[in-house]
Amino acid sequence: MVPDVQERGEAAPLKPVRLAIAGLGNVGRNFLAILQSQADLLERDGLTIRVVGAADSGGAAIDPDGLDPALLVATKQAGRSVARLPRVGRLDLPLGDLLDAARPDLFCEATPVDLRTGQPGLAAVRHALTHGIACVLANKGPLALAFQELAALSDLAGPGKPGLRFSACVGGALPTVNLGRRDLAGARITEIECILNGTSQGVLRAMEAGHSFDDAVAEMQRRGVAETDPSLDVDGWDQAVKLVILANAVLGRPTGLGDLTVRGIRDVTAAELRAAAARGERLVLLGRARRDAASGDWRFTVEPTCLPGAHPLARMGADEMGIVYRTDISGIIHATSEEVDAVPTAAAMLRDVLELHRLGALVRA
Amino acid sequence: MVPDVQERGEAAPLKPVRLAIAGLGNVGRNFLAILQSQADLLERDGLTIRVVGAADSGGAAIDPDGLDPALLVATKQAGRSVARLPRVGRLDLPLGDLLDAARPDLFCEATPVDLRTGQPGLAAVRHALTHGIACVLANKGPLALAFQELAALSDLAGPGKPGLRFSACVGGALPTVNLGRRDLAGARITEIECILNGTSQGVLRAMEAGHSFDDAVAEMQRRGVAETDPSLDVDGWDQAVKLVILANAVLGRPTGLGDLTVRGIRDVTAAELRAAAARGERLVLLGRARRDAASGDWRFTVEPTCLPGAHPLARMGADEMGIVYRTDISGIIHATSEEVDAVPTAAAMLRDVLELHRLGALVRA
Numbered sequence: 127m128v129p130d131v132q133e134r135g136e137a138a139p140l141k142p143v144r145l146a147i148a149g150l151g152n153v154g155r156n157f158l159a160i161l162q163s164q165a166d167l168l169e170r171d172g173l174t175i176r177v178v179g180a181a182d183s184g185g186a187a188i189d190p191d192g193l194d195p196a197l198l199v200a201t202k203q204a205g206r207s208v209a210r211l212p213r214v215g216r217l218d219l220p221l222g223d224l225l226d227a228a229r230p231d232l233f234c235e236a237t238p239v240d241l242r243t244g245q246p247g248l249a250a251v252r253h254a255l256t257h258g259i260a261c262v263l264a265n266k267g268p269l270a271l272a273f274q275e276l277a278a279l280s281d282l283a284g285p286g287k288p289g290l291r292f293s294a295c296v297g298g299a300l301p302t303v304n305l306g307r308r309d310l311a312g313a314r315i316t317e318i319e320c321i322l323n324g325t326s327q328g329v330l331r332a333m334e335a336g337h338s339f340d341d342a343v344a345e346m347q348r349r350g351v352a353e354t355d356p357s358l359d360v361d362g363w364d365q366a367v368k369l370v371i372l373a374n375a376v377l378g379r380p381t382g383l384g385d386l387t388v389r390g391i392r393d394v395t396a397a398e399l400r401a402a403a404a405r406g407e408r409l410v411l412l413g414r415a416r417r418d419a420a421s422g423d424w425r426f427t428v429e430p431t432c433l434p435g436a437h438p439l440a441r442m443g444a445d446e447m448g449i450v451y452r453t454d455i456s457g458i459i460h461a462t463s464e465e466v467d468a469v470p471t472a473a474a475m476l477r478d479v480l481e482l483h484r485l486g487a488l489v490r491a
Numbered sequence: 492m493v494p495d496v497q498e499r500g501e502a503a504p505l506k507p508v509r510l511a512i513a514g515l516g517n518v519g520r521n522f523l524a525i526l527q528s529q530a531d532l533l534e535r536d537g538l539t540i541r542v543v544g545a546a547d548s549g550g551a552a553i554d555p556d557g558l559d560p561a562l563l564v565a566t567k568q569a570g571r572s573v574a575r576l577p578r579v580g581r582l583d584l585p586l587g588d589l590l591d592a593a594r595p596d597l598f599c600e601a602t603p604v605d606l607r608t609g610q611p612g613l614a615a616v617r618h619a620l621t622h623g624i625a626c627v628l629a630n631k632g633p634l635a636l637a638f639q640e641l642a643a644l645s646d647l648a649g650p651g652k653p654g655l656r657f658s659a660c661v662g663g664a665l666p667t668v669n670l671g672r673r674d675l676a677g678a679r680i681t682e683i684e685c686i687l688n689g690t691s692q693g694v695l696r697a698m699e700a701g702h703s704f705d706d707a708v709a710e711m712q713r714r715g716v717a718e719t720d721p722s723l724d725v726d727g728w729d730q731a732v733k734l735v736i737l738a739n740a741v742l743g744r745p746t747g748l749g750d751l752t753v754r755g756i757r758d759v760t761a762a763e764l765r766a767a768a769a770r771g772e773r774l775v776l777l778g779r780a781r782r783d784a785a786s787g788d789w790r791f792t793v794e795p796t797c798l799p800g801a802h803p804l805a806r807m808g809a810d811e812m813g814i815v816y817r818t819d820i821s822g823i824i825h826a827t828s829e830e831v832d833a834v835p836t837a838a839a840m841l842r843d844v845l846e847l848h849r850l851g852a853l854v855r856a
Contacts, residue, residue, distance in 0.1 A: 160677070160820050163819075163820070164677050164678070164679075164820065167677055167678075167679065168677065171676075293674075298822070299674075299821040299822050299824065300824065301670065301673075301674035301824075304669075304673065304674055305666065308666075308669065308673075308842070308846065309658075309664075309666035309669055309842055310842070311536075311841070311842050311845040311846065311849075312525070312529050312532055312533065312838060312841035312842055312844070312845050313529070313532075313838050313841075313842075314529075314532065436808070438827065441806040443801070453838075454528075455525050455528070455529065455834050455835065455837070455838040455841075456664040456828075456835050456838040456839070456842075457663070457664050457828050457829050457830040457831070457834075457835040457838075458828065458829040459664065459665065459666075459826070459827075459828050460826065460827045460828070460829075461824070461825065461826040461827075462803065462824075462825045462826075463821075463822050463823065463824050463825070464822050464823040464825075465822040466822070469820050469822075470820065470821050470822040472820070473677060473678050473818075473820040473821040473822075474821075476676070476677035476678075476820075477673070477674055477675070477676050477677055477678075477821075479677070480676040480677050481673065481676065484676075
């Protein structure tokens with residue numbers, strides 16, 4: 127649905143979308159890989175992508191004629207910075223300078239989460255949006271800290287502004303945001319319940335099976351699911367951030383981390399887990415949004431919670447994430463995804479890229 | 492995202508969308524009701540709707556200044572045809588004539604399913620699309636019989652053609668089509684499994700609990716879930732039609748009912764159900780799309796199937812419908828909805844209306 131076709135009545139030539147990506151860890155590398163593996167599907171949609179810029183912690187690489195995604199991935203797998211690539215590498219180049227030099231149509235942001243400052247992602251996304259560059263985010267930090275500001279700079283605020291999408295921030299491939307904003311359009315959401323942190327779900331299920339907390343966490347780190355510092359996961363902050371984004375994006379309520387009551391799973395014992403199971407219940411780390419009966423305002427909590435056995439989120443396996451939306455006219459909608467590595471998170475980024483493409487939002491004015 | 496704002500740089504006045512609806516049974520009446528109950532949400536989206544035409548089996552009612560939805564609902568609840576309303580009623584008016592006289596921007600089609608001819612819905616949708624009128628369907632017949640033809644007349648084929656959406660045809664409020672087309676964009680779907688017929692799910696679960704087949708069917712009829720002639724449901728045809736639509740809309744494979752192997756639940760015994768449960772399994776009426784290993788082509792089946800206890804669709808209650816998409820890069824996505832009456836189906840129509848509105852597709856050129 128490229129606008130030129132509507133206006134000129136003729137097929138526009140297939141112009142490559144210029145993409146810059148920041149963050150070449152697990153998610154970023156997988157995203158580059160699926161740009162190649164899914165290239166035929168993209169072409170069927172009339173989309174070709176040219177990677178004109180890529181950045182890691184050492185700096186960036188820029189090539190207006192297109193970087194080789196396979197070379198970028200290989201460089202990272204060899205433990206080197208892309209800033210050291212001959213001819214294209216730019217040591218210590220700040221992200222803003224990368225965007226100015228590479229002039230992409232689309233900026234993909236997959237740098238590590240920093241919940242204190244949101245940097246370097248927050249400044250980069252701000253820079254991109256104010257320069258008319260569409261953004262697809264996998265890094266949760268910017269939205270957790272500055273959702274309203276970034277939304278105001280983007281097409282979320284109205285037409286004529288660059289696209290902003292962030293499926294990958296809120297549950298990997300599980301389309302929590304799209305379900306809430308799009309499939310429940312016209313309905314009033316009355317409650318949200320979610321289990322969106324893979325590490326804590328995996329740890330709790332492992333403890334249920336007899337493993338110690340420490341062994342379970344070590345296993346999640348070994349598998350690349352938990353961070354090197356797993357506290358974001360086990361202390362509930364990753365889940366909290368996702369709930370903050372849902373509150374803003376789906377419930378339309380300006381919300382920050384300070385609005386949430388957050389408790390992680392460090393104090394959960396194997397005995398509690400087994401006792402819940404014996405009662406036919408399931409102890410999970412649950413994110414919840416529900417309206418306070420007295421004030422009518424939303425209350426947001428993240429805490430270990432016993433779910434009745436029949437609850438949709440009580441039936442999930444160790445590798446599943448899930449969400450339940452309760453609504454006034456649309457019944458109860460429940461969704462889960464089973465994801466064993468970072469590929470589905472990258473797939474969620476690609477979903478967003480294709481959506482922006484289909485909206486004609488990747489054609490820069 | 493109204494195009495005029497982009498082009499003129501000024502806010503366009505809130506122009507009502509002219510809507511005509513055919514079919515004032517359970518779904519149609521509920522749709523009219525939620526147009527009222529959710530009016531404030533629609534307004535927040537910049538959408539006001541004026542019902543300029545409505546049709547039932549007796550004919551139609553037309554009023555360019557807007558019919559009163561509450562009066563239409565009351566008329567139907569009193570067992571009368573809207574064609575008999577003073578001043579606005581038009582006895583025996585064919586749907587094509589309704590569309591020509593009312594000149595709507597949007598046509599909502601909720602007439603009863605006819606799987607032999609698709610009429611009167613098929614002719615009406617054809618007429619609407621060829622006259623540039625956007626369509627939102629709840630009636631499955633037209634798409635089951637003529638998906639490719641109708642898609643070619645609509646925005647599914649490209650820009651410049653009227654919108655065509657059909658969430659409500661494939662699982663009530665469960666967003667099966669949107670999940671497949673939108674959230675799995677860029678991924679290859681490798682298998683679809685679904686339980687989308689509420690009657691057969693309810694009957695099987697009731698038989699599991701000790702009720703006879705006949706009693707269970709009668710109960711589903713009493714609750715308004717099963718049709719007066721429940722054979723469409725218990726013989727698997729309703730599920731089959733939904734699978735046909737998914738094959739066309741999500742897998743992009745031209746498919747008709749004749750491509751499916753279909754077997755319903757008439758021969759399922761309580762003993763079989765209990766034996767499955769004893770093995771920790773679940774006997775369900777499953778719709779399935781999977782690729783044939785030899786030919787690589789899709790095979791579509793609807794048949795009673797034993798699911799392992801851990802299968803996502805084995806965990807659902809009597810009032811739930813569900814779908815599982817298995818993919819190459821997006822993991823396994825599973826969704827269910829719990830719906831006790833026809834309201835969520837109407838909500839799915841409203842979802843589609845809002846999507847077309849947000850795309851600017853309800854503004855007639």
